Amino acid sequence: MPSDDDGFPETLSFEADEGTRRKKGAHRPYFASVFTKKAATAETPQRVHMLVNPFAGKKKGRARASDAKELLEQAGVEVMVAYSDYSGHLISVASDLEVKRGDVIAVVGGDGTLSEVITGRLGRGPKEQETFAIIPTGTGNSQAHDLGITSVGDAVKAIIGSKRQGLDVAEVELVKGLPGSEDGTMTHYSHNLVTWGLGVDSTIQAEKMRWMGPARYDIGILLAIAANKRRTATLTLDGQSITNDFTLFLVQNSQTGGSKLPLAPGASVDDGWMDIGILKKMTRRDVLKAFGMLKNEGRHVFHPRVDYHRFKSLVIETSVSTAINIDGENIGSTPLSMKVLPQAVNIIVPSE
Numbered sequence: 571m572p573s574d575d576d577g578f579p580e581t582l583s584f585e586a587d588e589g590t591r592r593k594k595g596a597h598r599p600y601f602a603s604v605f606t607k608k609a610a611t612a613e614t615p616q617r618v619h620m621l622v623n624p625f626a627g628k629k630k631g632r633a634r635a636s637d638a639k640e641l642l643e644q645a646g647v648e649v650m651v652a653y654s655d656y657s658g659h660l661i662s663v664a665s666d667l668e669v670k671r672g673d674v675i676a677v678v679g680g681d682g683t684l685s686e687v688i689t690g691r692l693g694r695g696p697k698e699q700e701t702f703a704i705i706p707t708g709t710g711n712s713q714a715h716d717l718g719i720t721s722v723g724d725a726v727k728a729i730i731g732s733k734r735q736g737l738d739v740a741e742v743e744l745v746k747g748l749p750g751s752e753d754g755t756m757t758h759y760s761h762n763l764v765t766w767g768l769g770v771d772s773t774i775q776a777e778k779m780r781w782m783g784p785a786r787y788d789i790g791i792l793l794a795i796a797a798n799k800r801r802t803a804t805l806t807l808d809g810q811s812i813t814n815d816f817t818l819f820l821v822q823n824s825q826t827g828g829s830k831l832p833l834a835p836g837a838s839v840d841d842g843w844m845d846i847g848i849l850k851k852m853t854r855r856d857v858l859k860a861f862g863m864l865k866n867e868g869r870h871v872f873h874p875r876v877d878y879h880r881f882k883s884l885v886i887e888t889s890v891s892t893a894i895n896i897d898g899e900n901i902g903s904t905p906l907s908m909k910v911l912p913q914a915v916n917i918i919v920p921s922e
Contacts, residue, residue, distance in 0.1 A: 578812045581877040582836060594863040596872040601825065601835045604716050609733040609919055615674040617648045618703075618729065619667050621660050621687050623679030624653055626707040634707050634722050635678040641726040654683075657899070664690025674701050674729060674918065680708015681762045685897035688739060688915060689759045702737075703729050703918035710898055712826040713762050716839070718920050731921035736840045736913030737761060738823055744902040748774075749891040752903055758896050761839075761915075763827045764908065765895040766886055767801050767818035768794045768849070768857070773828075773895050788829070795857045801892065803904075806885040807846070815851040817875075821884065821908070822846070825868075827898075832868035836878060842912035846884070848877040883909045 586597035620639060624631040632653070639649045654660045664687040669675065675691070677684045684704060691700055705725040706714035719725050739759050746756040765773070772790035782789065804813040820827070822834035822845045837845040849860060852875050864870035871878050886894075886906045894902040 578810050579807050579879050579881070582880060584835060584871045584878070586872070590867075593866045594859065594869055596863060596869040598867040598869060599835045599871050601832075601868070602838050604825065604839060605735050605919075606838045606841045607736065609735050612701075612732045612734060613672070614645070614730050614732050615647060615672055617650065617670070617673045618642055618676050619669065619673060620649055620651045620676045620678060620705075621663060621683075622651060622653045623660065623683040623707070626679035626683055627709055631678050631707045634705060637722050638676070638678065638705050638726055641722070642729065645726075645730050647730070654686075658686060660686040661690040661693070664688075665694050667691075669696075669700060671698065674703050674732075676703040676705055676725070676729060678705045678707050680706070680710055681712050681897040682899040683708065684713060684761060685759065685899065688761055689757075692739065692741075692759045692911075692914060693757065699736075699914070699916055701734055701916040701918065708898070710828055710830065712828070712830060712898075713824050715826050715830050716824045717917065724920065728918045728920045733919050733921050734916040735919050737915050737917040738839055738842060738844070739911045739914040740764065740821075740823065740844055740908045741911055742896060742906060742908040744894055744906040745891065745904065746902055748893050748900060749903050752891060756902065758901065759911075759914075760823065760896050760908070762822075762824050762897040763833065763895075764821040764906075765819065765827075766803070766821075766892065766904070766906075767816055768799075769818050769820060770893045770895045770900060771797065771799065773898070774893065774900055795854055795861070798854050798857070802889065803892070804885075804887040805848070806887075807879055807881040808883055817849040817852045817857060818847075819886065820847040820849075831864060833864065835868040835871055836880070839917075840913055842910060843880045843882060844884070844908075844910050846879050846881065847871070848879065850875045850877065881910075883907070
């Protein structure tokens, strides 16, 4: 990978879509294709393992699972349902499944729920590439958004159509538990995003305001910006390191995160790489401007204090333990290391 004068990988540049209006001082960037490869078609599955987070979103998981089960059974698909009882429970539930060739594992929940299920399956070392489907029920539903699945009907139609794409996954090794509650180490698998810095501070704040729905992400960001903590870290991408003060690391496989924020305009979920947006140390005014540009169709990639890279391995080290968010869940702390597993699983996508 080419490097700049400091030995750190060169930043990636974006082409501006000059056919769009300038907002916050920049045009909209051209976005990458969500997939770089063509979808494959398989037969409609005879059996679906439906793993349900009944607490997802506004506790709609059980009702949406019931609707999806009825529609799938009407199409002649056998459906086996299991529910989570607590955060992290679906990791062990998924690990214990007996999945046969041709089965689909359908996840009723959000990005964190899908992350648990993939972690449960990959953690046991399946020998064959397994196929997952999303029935969006969470608050953010970033992965489903990128796939164009917005409802139970969309999800069921996609499962029956059984078009599938390879999905890259990141194997993440980190400290288990947030700072002050560390409990050994763990391995987790991320399909969507890994966040360090201001973004995690904001989600910790947002978790205290779940009653607000998606708006809590915006309020959490504003509170984190107001605090403007100093955050020093050593970041290593593909063996090349830099130590500095940073505001935020946005490590992305998919393009969106949070409340469908366009965090990574350059990301494709099957290209064998992860993307990272690095917000360098900023004043509150700079952070507010960058956040405003981000909300305006990913224009933050043109902010002078934002660098954008692509990598296959990453390490984050800090002198004191700092929190990590994986796929929307605050579950761990630094130090962290991750590597990309190209197309480790399949994901069901709409036929059109």
